[in-house]
Amino acid sequence: MRRYVLRRLAVGVLQALGITIAVFFVIRALPADPVSRIVGMNPTPESIKQARHALGIDMSLFQQLLTFLGFHGDGVFTGSLGKSWVSGATVLSEIAITLPTTIQLIVTSFIVALAIAIPIGMATARRPGGKLDKGVFGYGLFAGAQPEFWWGLIFIFVFYFKMGIAPAPLGMLDPELTAPPAVTNFVLIDSLIAGDFTAFKSALGHLVLPVLTLSFLLVGPLLKMTQQSMSRVLSSEFILYQQASGLEKKSIGRSTLRSALAPIITLTGILFGFMLSGAVLVESVFSLNGLGQYSVAAVLNLDFPAVQGVILVISVISLFVYLGLDLLLAKIDPRILVK
Amino acid sequence: MNQTEALLSTRGLTVKYPYGDVANVVIDELDLDLYPGQIVGLLGESGSGKSSLALAIMGLARHPGVVSGEVNFRGQDLLKMDDEELRQIRGNSIGLITQKPRQALDPLVNVGKQISRVYRAHSQASKVEAQIRAVELLRSVGINDAERRVSAYPHELSGGMAQRALISMALSVEPDLLIADEPTSGLDVTIQAQFLDRMWERARDANIAVLIVTQDVGIVANYCDRIVIMEDGKITEDRATVEFFANPHTDYGKKLILSSGADAKASNADVAVITSPEILRVTDLRKTFEVDGGKRLQAVSNASFQIHKGRSLGLVGESGSGKTTVGRLILRLADPDSGEVWFKGGRIDSISPKEFRKYRSKIQAVFQDPFDSLNPRWPIERVIREPLDLHTQLSKEEKLARVKELVSLVGLTDDILPLRPGSLSAGQQQRVSLARALATEPEFLILDEPTSALPPAARADMIRLLKSLQERLDLCFIFISHDLSTVRELCHDIAVMYLSEIVEMGTSEQVFSAPSHPYTRALLDSVLFHDPSNRRVDRKIKTELEGEIPSPVDLPQGCYLAARCPLAEQRCRDDHQELIQIGPSRSVRCWKSVEASER
Numbered sequence: 001m002r003r004y005v006l007r008r009l010a011v012g013v014l015q016a017l018g019i020t021i022a023v024f025f026v027i028r029a030l031p032a033d034p035v036s037r038i039v040g041m042n043p044t045p046e047s048i049k050q051a052r053h054a055l056g057i058d059m060s061l062f063q064q065l066l067t068f069l070g071f072h073g074d075g076v077f078t079g080s081l082g083k084s085w086v087s088g089a090t091v092l093s094e095i096a097i098t099l100p101t102t103i104q105l106i107v108t109s110f111i112v113a114l115a116i117a118i119p120i121g122m123a124t125a126r127r128p129g130g131k132l133d134k135g136v137f138g139y140g141l142f143a144g145a146q147p148e149f150w151w152g153l154i155f156i157f158v159f160y161f162k163m164g165i166a167p168a169p170l171g172m173l174d175p176e177l178t179a180p181p182a183v184t185n186f187v188l189i190d191s192l193i194a195g196d197f198t199a200f201k202s203a204l205g206h207l208v209l210p211v212l213t214l215s216f217l218l219v220g221p222l223l224k225m226t227q228q229s230m231s232r233v234l235s236s237e238f239i240l241y242q243q244a245s246g247l248e249k250k251s252i253g254r255s256t257l258r259s260a261l262a263p264i265i266t267l268t269g270i271l272f273g274f275m276l277s278g279a280v281l282v283e284s285v286f287s288l289n290g291l292g293q294y295s296v297a298a299v300l301n302l303d304f305p306a307v308q309g310v311i312l313v314i315s316v317i318s319l320f321v322y323l324g325l326d327l328l329l330a331k332i333d334p335r336i337l338v339k
Numbered sequence: 340m341n342q343t344e345a346l347l348s349t350r351g352l353t354v355k356y357p358y359g360d361v362a363n364v365v366i367d368e369l370d371l372d373l374y375p376g377q378i379v380g381l382l383g384e385s386g387s388g389k390s391s392l393a394l395a396i397m398g399l400a401r402h403p404g405v406v407s408g409e410v411n412f413r414g415q416d417l418l419k420m421d422d423e424e425l426r427q428i429r430g431n432s433i434g435l436i437t438q439k440p441r442q443a444l445d446p447l448v449n450v451g452k453q454i455s456r457v458y459r460a461h462s463q464a465s466k467v468e469a470q471i472r473a474v475e476l477l478r479s480v481g482i483n484d485a486e487r488r489v490s491a492y493p494h495e496l497s498g499g500m501a502q503r504a505l506i507s508m509a510l511s512v513e514p515d516l517l518i519a520d521e522p523t524s525g526l527d528v529t530i531q532a533q534f535l536d537r538m539w540e541r542a543r544d545a546n547i548a549v550l551i552v553t554q555d556v557g558i559v560a561n562y563c564d565r566i567v568i569m570e571d572g573k574i575t576e577d578r579a580t581v582e583f584f585a586n587p588h589t590d591y592g593k594k595l596i597l598s599s600g601a602d603a604k605a606s607n608a609d610v611a612v613i614t615s616p617e618i619l620r621v622t623d624l625r626k627t628f629e630v631d632g633g634k635r636l637q638a639v640s641n642a643s644f645q646i647h648k649g650r651s652l653g654l655v656g657e658s659g660s661g662k663t664t665v666g667r668l669i670l671r672l673a674d675p676d677s678g679e680v681w682f683k684g685g686r687i688d689s690i691s692p693k694e695f696r697k698y699r700s701k702i703q704a705v706f707q708d709p710f711d712s713l714n715p716r717w718p719i720e721r722v723i724r725e726p727l728d729l730h731t732q733l734s735k736e737e738k739l740a741r742v743k744e745l746v747s748l749v750g751l752t753d754d755i756l757p758l759r760p761g762s763l764s765a766g767q768q769q770r771v772s773l774a775r776a777l778a779t780e781p782e783f784l785i786l787d788e789p790t791s792a793l794p795p796a797a798r799a800d801m802i803r804l805l806k807s808l809q810e811r812l813d814l815c816f817i818f819i820s821h822d823l824s825t826v827r828e829l830c831h832d833i834a835v836m837y838l839s840e841i842v843e844m845g846t847s848e849q850v851f852s853a854p855s856h857p858y859t860r861a862l863l864d865s866v867l868f869h870d871p872s873n874r875r876v877d878r879k880i881k882t883e884l885e886g887e888i889p890s891p892v893d894l895p896q897g898c899y900l901a902a903r904c905p906l907a908e909q910r911c912r913d914d915h916q917e918l919i920q921i922g923p924s925r926s927v928r929c930w931k932s933v934e935a936s937e938r
Contacts, residue, residue, distance in 0.1 A: 128403055129357070129359075231402070234402045235401060235402040235403075236442070237437065237442035237443045238442060238443050238444055238445045238446070239402075240394070240399065240401060240437075240443075241435065241444075241505075242445070243399055243429065244394070244397055244399055244429055244430060244435040244437075245430035245435070245457045245460070245508060245509075246425075246427060246428065246429035246430030246431055246457075246460055247426075247430070247456060247457065247460045248426065249422065249426075251456060251460070255445050255447075255448070258447055259445070259447055332447060333446070333447055334446075334449075334492045334494075335446060335492070335494050
């Protein structure tokens, strides 16, 4: 077990490193010059040369890689992801601000989505063709056919503009509130640490619409998967046998759910990795300064250190998420051997 | 026997599977009465609704089926009960044993927990008490080291052990009615006999009603008091077993009885000196496979035999005995670790695959699964023609003529030639396989369980066909099977295999009339004759084997059968047994049998 985890981690670290190095070369192969963004219009050859030197891209590609990895001063191996070419701040400090916003958004969305998808999926699997099942089918067609930012806009229109029950879609807090002192950069947690319940409530309020938007989309695939997995288990021989043995309903329900859980967990993991940077449209609609926004800006600004940093961080997080899920699956299913 | 009150009676019992607005009716307004102490055999072709009926009796249907009508159990209608009342009857008063034991167990929970869950659902026992009871129950159904097995997960059990676990669950609460849906379909014959004997005794002793769903005429003839035949969701025949065998009413019933003509005498077996030339000789063949953890599984050891022209050898044994591997080694589908295979005086085990190719047309095979052995995208004509394309220089017309000849040889007609394998029945598919094997006029055939995957009627037809071909073409073959009556009918000589070794060899006549090795005797004893006047349960002396077949990875030091053999002594457990000749063309691997023959 411990050896398995260590081996997975070792392999994962190598993978993350490999991905980062690949990205390092691929972005440098783009037919775009990051210097042109910095030197402004009508640059002199002098200023271009200076800017190239300042960014360190006057060195050979190999030297640049060594610098990035930390063979000349701080780098990946010493826990530094370099400085952003746009803001001058360290990439790590910028990710430390944007990542919690995104994690907070998607974790809450997943909790909400799973809390909706699993019970409804179970119910519809039990009664295929029932009213609820038809409703779910309609929802699937409806929700799946339209992009997420569109739903975000509709929710803003209805709940903020028309009904006025949601806060303005501008960030995580009301503009008149001061942010609680940053400890974890998770606004919800920080406000609780500071004992600032007004800020906490405001942050929670600001999360409602983006979470609604994201979970509205996440529920679709999760619900479908729950339904399929549940109806597979429900028509399985052993559930039938448990009924024939006169086990209590609760006990049968527990066995069913446990057996149906594995594909749902796997899907959750895949969606989670995807959402880390895929929530960008929702982040922009609600003006949330998250990782998705940050990474898009980094790419558009040709901010190479930021792009490399974001990709490394996402792959490391995905690595842990997948490892955690695999361990969870092994815990649920004794047939999955963890050697 | 109808004076007693019915324990359970169904009236207008119906099971439907809704598909949109239409419903597929699987059980159609069915009336059936079951009496205490009576064992009823429920027969019918697959798809006739037998299994659905077995469940519907408990008010159950496979998801998403719907049960309606009346099921009166001790005067109460199960279908009108609320969930809790029904729950207390299921698994408590009515027990179920299903066809696929391993699938019937929750794969995520260990066996002990599953047994104790059922026990606790119907008693006030605490968790600890239930766990202790689970161990007792497992031991009571003959599982060795039950303490260790309770914590095993279903995937760690063999089919036989999973079946025992299910039985222990079904019997944990002493039901009044036991429903067994093809309870022995995945089991080896000796284990099947063990299980059915025990169930029969239970039913007699505790006066419980039993409903056995089966396709096996042998089981019905040997263990059932009454027979119910289902066709298309309806009962078409319902009579006492003896009456049914004397005079079946339905066509299906007649077909069943007809197909059971397999109890025929041994084939023209004689111990006379065989003068025909030797075709195949196998000496000291040995094969092991590597399994997880670097251990080696012994599949075949010290197999030696020879086959002369026009004769046939039956290779008999239970699953894991190595009989199929012997066939594969001869066909060069696997290479032996040691030993020799000679075909018409030429050694074929050590030649290169390229050199072996010229033997391919001379040595052909038919395998167990009829559909898997045919290319589903090819028309039958091409399937049968393929060996002609590979091994002959015939013209197109000659090939077609030969294909037609082969088709009629195996009792099929030309109109199947353009069809694809998928549209043929299993019996027809197997005939096509046979026609393909015969295409190049092989001198030697390996028939690996060619009848095992066929339904009873098709099996009987196939045996008749093989028998007539044997006479007409003077075929020489090895017939691999676990079905003793088939082997007896088709083969001149027999080799009985147990755990990688041949334990007894002789002519069919010798082995069947006077089996010598204890394993052979047990195997013969577990044959269920299709004759209610010759029932296994009525036989006085039975050679019963205990427990499970040991693992071929950790083989015992002495005789491989010692742990299960009723005659075993210390010497059996210490000394490995050799195959010793005890008469003309007859040998046995058991010192006790050898001594007995010398007396």
